Amino acid sequence: MSATAAALTWSNVVLPRSGLGVRGRTVANAAFATGYAAIFGGHPKWVSARGWRWGGAAAGAIAVGYAAAVAIPPIRKRLAAVTGREPEVDVAEWVTIHIPLGTVYSEETIFRGTLDPLLDEAAGPLGRCCGALIFGLWHIHPARAAGDNVAATVAATTAGGLIFSWLRRRTDSATAAALAHLALNAGGALAPRAAGAMSNRHR
Incomplete structure (x- = not known):
């Protein structure tokens, strides 16, 4: 399917060879996602009361999970040891611009808003x-660039994709998946810092 090939070629071939910095990649990803949805007939249906309700509940559950992890000393210690991966920018910019726009908007528009309905x-x-x-395979190059285990990353993001896709089908909107995705990624950037700050106070 051309929609599948276009998504995987963009993520694993075209964008990595573009030479763009993080800000350029965010703009390029968002532009690609918008064009992708226009070409392949995507309908994310962002304005969805049901999507916002389910997404808010999912994001809240994820936030509670991160808070619990930071509060439990053995887990907090492990979190505090995690090195942040925000390339070229500080954490505030990463969490407020690059995760919402370059990752969440782009990936949810492409996958839950466009490709999932086509595959259904x-x-x-x-x-x-x-x-x-396919969502898992989208992350092959990012995993390599970060020095992560590729197979483990594909497996984890595939599992995440199953949950995000279920939310999209349950609400007929990409909004719920986007909110859950945002909470998961933003929490992953913020929780280690919160854990480190708490660990330093308890020394």
């Missing part, structure tokens, strides 16, 4: 697994 129509129930797997 083309492959039925099998499309649910295919969309999540």
